Amino acid sequence: MKKIRLSGYAVMLLTLSVVGTLYTAVAAPTSAVEEPAAEEPAATKEELVQEGRDLYLSGCSTCHGLDLAGGSGGPSLIGVGASSVIFQVESGRMPLAAGVQQAPRKQVRYTLEEIDALAEYIQSNGGGPTVPEGDLNDGDLQLGGALFRTNCASCHNFAGSGGALTYGKYAPELEPASARVIYTAMQSGPESMPRYGDNQLSVEEKKAITRFVTYITSAEDIGGASLGRYGPLTEGLVIWVVGISVLILMTLWIGARS
Ligand code: HEC
């Protein structure tokens, strides 16, 4: 009797470890997929600037001028910095389609490397704010949430889903924004959005907000309704209203039966 039981356990343990090993073997490669292909040596700064200049001349100079000083079609880009270029191009706002009230987000036209090249070229003409090295999403989530609610939610809403502003302008939904776009939006303050220099929000604070925005906009609703992601207040309300009504109905039903 006892022997059978023990061997039963042994079989179960064996099966579990086999399944576990198989699972790790199968599941492991997915994390490796994310690794960037590191074969090509990174372009030097001079090469980037040169490539950026070529891209600029063919795609941007008609509006911003051959020498970056601006023209009838667009403002001067001298001194706007790499940061503003990354924001505008990586969110697909630039190159602009003529005749719009506010540059809308569009399909991105350039690869990340081309964007870096454009940014480097414009940065080399007059300087300006640049994006800090490293992971922009490694800030403090709690702090980011608090700062987002005080600085950004008035326009972009608590869930980052955007909202209307005056004169036909709008604060866009933040969901499609990459970490770089979130960070550079704060640095460059496009349209009617305020600019948050490092004195207003430190690098750490901007990283915290970036992480928070990435977090809320990629959060999935795991089952059930999101209830507008307004948090505990709506959730509580729903529990009280729906829950209590159900309880009352049940009491009435039980009372009626007896
Ligand atoms: C059809 C004209 C047009 C083209 C083409 C165009 N832009 Fe612009 N650009 C504008 C206008 C107009 C603005 C200002 C309005 C706005 O910000 O919505 C602007 C704003 C910008 C800004 C923000 C400047 C600041 O003060 O921070 C950057 C950076 C920029 N453009 C870069 C580019 C780059 C890089 C390209 C090429 C890939 C490009 N633009 C192509 C018209 C254009």
Ligand code: HEC
């Ligand atoms: C006064 C209103 C206002 C405030 C406050 C504000 N924004 Fe914005 N934001 C805007 C507007 C308007 C745009 C669109 C600019 C454009 O179209 O060029 C924008 C654009 C953005 C984008 C680009 C979204 C995209 O399409 O990729 C991001 C990201 C962003 N804001 C983040 C923030 C963060 C983070 C804060 C707080 C630190 C903030 N904003 C505060 C008005 C605001």
